Amino acid sequence: MKGQMELIEILVLIVGVLILFTISNYFVVSRYSSSSEQLIYEQEYEKTLDVVKNFFYAKIPVFEKTYAQIFGDAIVNDMEIVDYGNKYGGINSTEIVYNYFSSYFQKNWYLKIPSKNKFFGFNSQEGKKVITFILRFPLPSYNSEVIDIEFAKW
């Protein structure tokens, strides 16, 4: 009789431990899962930020101008082919923007300038998680104009 009681106690202990383990595991897994999701998102966001900030640094060979400079000149003067004088001639700004972002994100990106009603890139696919980054971008001007550029990737 006493032995049976002991066995029941052991059983209760084991069941209790299992319940405790299951509950804790649920919290740990959910927390770990959300952390992982957040980490993945952060890494993707960082990558996007990296590509966007490189726009200010990377230069086009021969022309020796950054992508940002060519893009800015095209936007402010509303021209696709930006002329850089008799020595270098013109450069297709739309082409360089597409080449630059497609080399990182294939066809999974777009760049929108709401204030200038301009759109570059591709339409986003439904169901894909879109990472959007609002980039502040200085334009050539005499009143130091800075515009919002919406960049998205998925």
Next chain:
Amino acid sequence: MNLRNGKAQSSLLVLALLVGIFIVGWITSLFLTASFSERIIQKTALSKISKYLDYIKGFTRYALLLSTHASTKEIASQGGQFSYSGIPRSWICNLDISPNLETVKFFLSNQTQKYLNEYLANLRIKDLPLISISNFTCVDFNINEISNKYDEKFNVSSYNSMININLRDNNVTSSNNLNIEIEQNRFWFMYRKFKEWSPGAAQKLVSGLCSCLSEICNCPTSPTYPGECESCKNTCPEFQTCLENLLESVNKDLNNTFNDKFINCRWNLIGCYHELVPCSGSICQDWEDAPKCSACGFEAAGPLCSELIKPKVYSIKSYQLANSNCEDLKCTYYAETKGSFEASFSCTDYKYLLSTLGDRHLIFSVHTMIKMRKRNCEQEFNCEIKNGNCVCPIDYNCTPCS
């Protein structure tokens, strides 16, 4: 029975011990996992801050480039200075008064700094964490001498700006000092060449005007056009043509000084003014009180001298001669011709185009003003006898029959 109880108790103890060890191990791993995740998130946050910093520095770098392009365009169009009037600086006012390197650097730096700080003030990032960027207190063009090494590229530095980023309790402060190379901008090349041209041009313009003053002899003594400084095509066309030829020649010298197939210079005669004062004058010298076309400004163009020199009234005199033959005597006429003009010289660089709004050519313009007076129009007449008196045949003779 006791043995069985003892065995059961020890099994229970071993089991409890195992469960205890398992729980302790499991809790430890739980904490380690959580701490690992926290560390990763922390690391990610720091990495993100570093990328934000790079982004802001990239923004600032590009803003500095745009500010430099805007200021070089603006300062070049005003001959190396900045004024709200927009009138180019005078480089020649009878003498070469071209700005020195320090003066041009001062205006250029101030203007670049102004634009750059405005760009930073407009950098309000909604999506990004708390960022504060202090203003630049200095922008410096690293040009130590007037030299051809700055013709095609030069360096510009900006100082004393700090970036502060706050993200998830991580606070990072970083210096925003920059030093960038500006390429394909020939501002200093144009300044250097104008500086080279200026002394010779001043001499040529002065001597040229002295020669042109003789053309005023047949023009009205005091033209009455209402403007401040305008064309004298109607009042004295010969004088105007002479000045145009002079400017063409000086402009040719300017083009030769550049000797660059991508640079094209042109002149513009803003206006000219002339007066004629009978029986006055001497060698060609500065017309100190020229009332029009005598603006010479370092910043905003100063007011023109509005005082008109009133022509002197010369009385008609007749001379009675007693003991000489009147036909052998001579009388003379001469006059002081006074002239002034203002002109601008502008050179456009077609080699490169700037990153600016509107016209993207770099155009360097300077203002010049020359004002001189000289005795001219000398004529000699044979005296005549009228009403028994020996008189000069002209009304405005300067010397009597003698």
